[in-house]
Amino acid sequence: MATVSLEQVRKVYPNGHVGVEEASFTIKDGELLVLVGPSGCGKTTLLRMIAGLESISSGTLRIGERVVNDVAPKDRDIAMVFQNYALYPHMTVAENLGFGLHLRGKRKEEIDRRVREAARVLELEQRLDARPAALSGGQRQRVALGRALVREPKVFLLDEPLSNLDAKLRLTMRVEIARLHRQLGTTTVYVTHDQVEAMTLGERIVVLDGGRIQQIDTPMNLYARPANLFVAAFLGSPAMNLLRGRLHRENGWQLMLPNATLPLSLFPGQGATLETWNECEIVLGVRPEDLQPAAPHAAALEAQVEVIEPVGNEVFLNLRFGDQRIVSRVPPQQMPAPSSSLHLGFHPERLHFFDAESGARIE
Structure with a gap:
């Protein structure tokens, strides 16, 4: 096992496109660290640079104490x-x-020992004589994981390994990967575009957009205190409600929206934070679970019900305000x-405020 350290790692392609901008x-x-973001954000490029499959334009990459910028992948x-399973x-x-x-060039006895151990961990002992065509999708994915496992490497790199599986199998394999990591304790970098995978698997998450790191933190800290509008909107399902308007103070704080006014009952301390933003454009963020039906006298807003989505243990109300x-x-x-x-x-204590121009969180 080993640490992996990136210091201002940058990737610029021959056409001038910046794939990754100074990742540190x-x-x-x-x-187990997860790289997450939308397609084209640079997460796979970053993983491939760690693997040695993509050259580094500038910066320093270390695995353990060794600088590996120019070290071959093998x-x-x-x-x-x-x-792709690639079996x-x-x-x-x-x-x-x-x-x-x-x-x-490993000895046959060593190969047999490692294969048996990997098969035991992955519950493939009864399928060692089967060929890939006879396996289910989940079993094939476990074989692909096992092929990496038998190497006993310092670092595991997983590039969207579950994206070809159906929803139920993805859930099962997420649990398998989390269990494997706890059991083995190997340094692991996991790439995904699925924010649910990121939140459930990662001990820490690196959120990327446009080749730049937006925020690095634990899953719950990212959810509770997003650093900017991109992180706020990307993490969470359904996404955070974002209301853009002008902050106004007159007999209390209000958010002046294009066709509505939203009174803000602020948590102690929030008002002092917002003093310098009076009459400025801001974005108010409210998580769906923090927006609840209330009695008329205690309500902050009145909205029209458009679509109701019951999903068993909870209900999503799609509304218009x-x-x-x-x-x-x-x-x-x-x-x-x-x-x-x-x-x-x-x-009030769970409201999020962002600068409408820069997108940065207002602390």
Whole structure:
């Protein structure tokens, strides 16, 4: 196992496109760190630079104490699992698991020991003689993981390994990967575009957009205190409600929206924070679970019900407030009829404020 350290790592392509802009962070020994962001944000490019499959334009990359900028992939002591299983169809599970070790000249006894151990951990012991065509999607993914596992590398790199699986199997494999990591304790870098995967798997998450790191933190800190509008909107399902308007103070604080006025009952201390933003454009963020039905006298706003989405253990209310669409997440209960009005209130201490121009969080 080893730490992985990036210091102002940058990737610029020959056409001038900047794939990654000065990425700096350290992955701790034994940590599972997730790189997450939309397509084209630079997460896979960053992973490929760690693997040695993509050259580094500038900056320093260390695995352990060794600078590996110019070290060949095979000499970095890493193992990578790709989105495509890439199994050899003519080989059995055992042969697929041990093939990389065979190429590295390991003794047969050593290969057999590692293959048996990987098969035990991944619950593939009964399938060692089967070929990939006879396996389910989840079993094939476990073989791909096992092929990396038998290497006993310092660092695991996983590039969207679950994206080809159906929803139920993705959930199962997420649990498998989390269990494996706890059991093995190997330093792991996991790339995904799925924010649910990121939140459930990562000990820490690096959020990227446009090749730049937007925020690095634990899943719950990212959710509770997003650094900017991008992180606020990207993490969370349904996404955070974002209301853009002018902050105004007259008999209390108000947010002046294009076709509505929203009174703000602020938490002690929030008012002092917002003093310098009076009469400025801001964005107010409210998580769907923090926007709840309320009695008319205690409500902050009145919205029109458009669509009701019951999903079993909770209900999503899609509403319209002025010309803004908002979502409330509520427990199962007697729901109002579509097109009816609903009074809603929010928890003042859970409001988020952002600079409308820069997108940065207002602290």
